[in-house]
Amino acid sequence: MNTTTPNPWTSPTSLHSPELLRRIDAYWRAANYLSVGQIYLRDNPLLREPLVLEHIKKMLLGHWGTTPGQNFIYAHLNRVIQAYDLDMIYLSGPGHGGPAVVANTYLEGTYSEVYPAVSQDVAGLKKLFTQFSFPGGISSHASPQVPGSIHEGGELGYSLSHAFGAVFDNPDLIAACVVGDGEAETGPLATAWHSNKFLNPITDGAVLPILHLNGYKISNPTVLARITHQELEQLLLGYGWTPIFVEGHNPEPMHEAMAAALDTAIAQIKTSQHQARYGVSTERPRWPMIVLKSPKGWTGPVEIDGLPNEGTFRAHQVPLSVSATAPPGHLAQLEAWLKSYRPQELFDKQGKLIPELAELAPTGNRRMGANPHANGGLLLQGLHLPDYADYAVSVPVPGVTMASDTFVVGQFLRDVVRLNNEPRNFRIFGPDETLSNRLEAVFEATNRQWNADMAENDQFLAPTGSVMEMLSEHQCEGWLEGYLLTGRHGLFNSYEAFVHIVDSMFNQHAKWLKTTLELPWRRTIASLNYLLTSTVWRQDHNGFTHQDPGFMDHVVNKKAGIVRVYLPPDANCLLSVMDHCLRSRHYVNVVVAGKHPAPQWLSMEAARTHCAEGIGIWAWASNDEGTEPDAVMACCGDVPTLETLAAVTILRQHLPELKIRVVNVVDLLKLEQHTEHPHGLTDADYDALFTQDKPVIFAFHGYPWLVHRLTYNRSNNVNMHVHGYREEGTITTAFDMTVLNEMDRFHLAMDVIDRLPQLGNRGAYLKQSLKDKLVEHKHYITTHGEDMPEIRNWAWAL
Known part of the structure; x- marks a missing residue:
């Protein structure tokens, strides 16, 4: 490798002037305004007339607490994407942070491109606000409906693992992953910090975790927010990360600190990649991460009804109730909260974000909402498969x-x-x-x-x-x-x-x-x-x-x-x-x-046909061709197939006049009605296999009731008798596992006999011999520690 190539990332130049930070703050205010509007408003989106109850949604649903912090992060990520021409996607880990990702993809223009009805004007703002957590609208988290999302925020714990999966084999991609401090308490997330030991800085991209410490879950403090700075830093260092802390409440110094932190983080990422890719270093990088400590519900109401709100668990969801039955001062407090963002400075007369703020967002596919990696099917290439x-x-x-x-x-x-x-x-x-x-x-x-x-x-x-x-x-x-x-x-x-x-x-x-x-x-x-x-x-x-x-x-x-x-x-x-x-x-x-x-049962030609059909009669194992079967013996799974065929040999050797049909199932959902599953059989096709009135002895790999569930409305359901796993098990021989659950060849054969009373004495004597075999089997395995030779050495011989 060329080890002399200069590294342009060793000394990043500050790219965040006071004027730029002022505009980023305004952009942040715009995102916060849109987020509050989504939770509360269905009309009067820019407060161009006094706020009244008719402008408020009847049901107030959503999550405010994490949202302003995520808006802050997104605005600053926009800056570094532009400054360094980064290929970056955004993962929102902290649960129901939907207002933030919707607001930011709207501000950057992606949302309106995907949903033209949600236009960049007053009418579009009204639609944007009304649809949120509203019947027929969108959900309150980073759902698939949100452009740029690859991560469903409704359940916590998976964001960081998803971020690493995204950057494997994507050497130019950075996944910015916001990890909520509540989410960080889950097992999957706690484990995911170790993903950095699997990342190759040469062939893979990078993950930039941003641990968002806002102190609370729904009603409890979070663990990582209540340990000392030193303990948290040591924990993250122990995981192999290089944490950069951004802490505070006052926006002005927080903007300066966040901009500096991101410059440092991007420089460290690019330096590590450069050194690895040009052979300067072979050591595993200690990748950067950011710890952002900000108040929960930042910039929201400081106090509501005499109780602290901002910076407490009370800011988690909808902090301020506004309705005909709510305290009368709440409507005015909501109006003051919305106006604190000064929307008249942010949006023009048509309701569009003013140009000096709009230009802060990246353009084209550099927008995090429009990045093709976040709509993976755009990039999907078919596999090259051997025959x-x-x-x-x-x-x-x-x-x-x-x-x-x-x-x-x-x-x-x-x-x-x-x-x-x-x-x-x-x-x-x-x-x-x-x-x-x-x-x-x-x-x-x-x-x-x-x-x-x-x-x-x-x-x-x-x-x-x-x-x-x-x-x-x-x-x-x-x-x-x-x-x-x-x-x-x-x-x-x-x-x-x-x-x-x-x-x-x-x-x-x-x-x-x-x-x-x-x-x-x-x-x-x-x-x-x-x-x-x-x-x-x-x-x-x-x-x-x-x-x-x-x-x-x-x-x-x-x-x-x-x-x-x-x-x-x-x-x-x-x-x-x-x-x-x-x-x-x-x-x-x-x-x-x-x-x-x-x-092994089928040649490749026969296997190809059988799998294409998903279910079928194995004629070579059956003897009912040209007549009606006395019983159908069905099987699904490798061991059930083996035991079914062994049971067939027993029955046909001792009761040669018995007509048995063997049906094997590869595609389990063939059993379901064609109206319920695309692979399901029609009633006519199902009955052609299983008959309308003959006993069906079905050996199944799983729990028996699953087959009953899939076939409950079939005409011959009353004659369906399923043998499968019945929650009986221990350390024992392989064959004894089937015996314990009555899915072995002897129990299957006895069940056929029980369903065919016309067999009379001949059936009774065979059944008794099979019971004797079960006794012999149990004695043999407890004496020898292995299955009987006739079980171990059995082979299909009909």
Whole structure:
């Protein structure tokens, strides 16, 4: 590398004259005025006539406390963007700070470009104010409707992880992330401070956290605001940051301090990047961050009804009640509050921000509301994918070949990494489980990205890599979401039982996807893909704590247009499903697959067809062709498929006249009505598979009631008998896990017998022999510590 290239950032020149700071203060006042107006007003937006109750909304909803501090930050970020020509996005972490992001994107012009009806005049201001927290309008947080937002502020804890996900592989991007001091108390946020150990200053951008200490949550003080300056500084230094403190109440010195802090922070960021990119330094930077300590509800009413307001928890939401039943002085106090911002100095006769203030905002895509990274579908490039058929497992006949499904798909993912590495457009995220989940082939093409110290025996660590691992599901999920939201692709792999840790994060992302589909200006992004393995049925060595397939139940609660759930029965089906998921857009795809060696059922050609249909009769395992079946044996998932086919062999060997149809389900939501889910079967197609009156014995990977829920209104629902996980588990053998939950071959076969009374004595004798087998099984495993040879060595032989 060229080590002689001069670094222009070593001694930044002050770019904040007193006159410029005066104008920034006026811009801040304009944003504060618009924010208060959004909370309170539905008419008379510039107070050009005396304020009366008819101008006030009937329901006052919103959050004021964090808003003036965020307006202050946004105004100063505008300055450094212009001064240094920065590519910057803004993440609002402190919950319902919606008035601030709406006000600032309106002032910079982005909001009116996206929503032309909210124009830059008095009529537009009225619409802007009226729509906020109003039926048919917009919500009170940094929702998808707000241009420039990639972060839903309705739930706290994820802003910093999203910010880092956004800057991975975006070397010129800076994510300015406002972290609320209430938000900083959450587990995900507390963990996210460690993301700086994973940032590569050469290939990645930078995150500028701004910890906003305004002292209070809804009604309680915040922890970080109530520890000493020294303790807070030591905490942040210990996390590896270089904190710059801006503290005070008086606007004039605060503007000067904030401008100086941002100049210093940008200089440190650019210097660190320059030194790394030109080989001057290989040390991990101690990135700058800003701690802004300002009063909650800054510039708002100091006192209301004799009680302190500004700088207290009382400023958190709507500090001043104004209605026909409120104290009569409140209306006048609101008017005085609004007029304290001197709107007549800020907006011209038409209601537009005056030019000397408007020019403080960046232009074009440099505006934080218009930055393309904040509408990631604008930048999204399709993945280069190898032909998944090239990784096929040879299956000359069903059940003969043994393979680990995830090991096979790991080889496919290895080459996905290789094909999308220049520039990098795909990453794998997971909580220290990529090897455990048998995806080790990816390390033939890449490493785990890691920018902390390394030791001699470390494995697959490098400053740059396509695998992101930290033992925090929250962190990995947040990184991936930020990566996707800014126009890239990824995969989250996890133990099935512990993906529940991100239930709420999945909720928020699914809601984001649903909402953005309703916004024509938002572009679709790559799907959020989960690969869940180390599943309930093969957690025999870890026991009960690691046995929970319920994430599927949680996922299917979401809007049908967003969620997809796949349970491929073997490696070739997993390859087909994974290729489909990586190509898809704007979904949450949940793929559940096994990692242990297991029988392989379908050739690649058969797997491709089966996965395209999502559900189907396995004719090679059935014997009812040309007649009506006596029973349907359905299965969904790798272990349920194995146990179903083993049960079929028992029944057909001992009761050869029995007509059995085997139905395998790959796409779980095929079971739902076509009117409820885009993948759902029509009643005619469903009945053609499951019949209208024959018993259906269904072996399911998850909780049985999920299948009942999906099929509750089908004509043959009364004959649907589902075997799945019933919250029975321990450290035991793999087969015993199925026995404990009555999803084993013996219980499945007995259930068929119970549903067919016409079998008479022949059925009774077979059922008794199966019960005997269960007794033999229990005795064998407690004596030998492994499953019986006939279980371990079973193979499909019909």
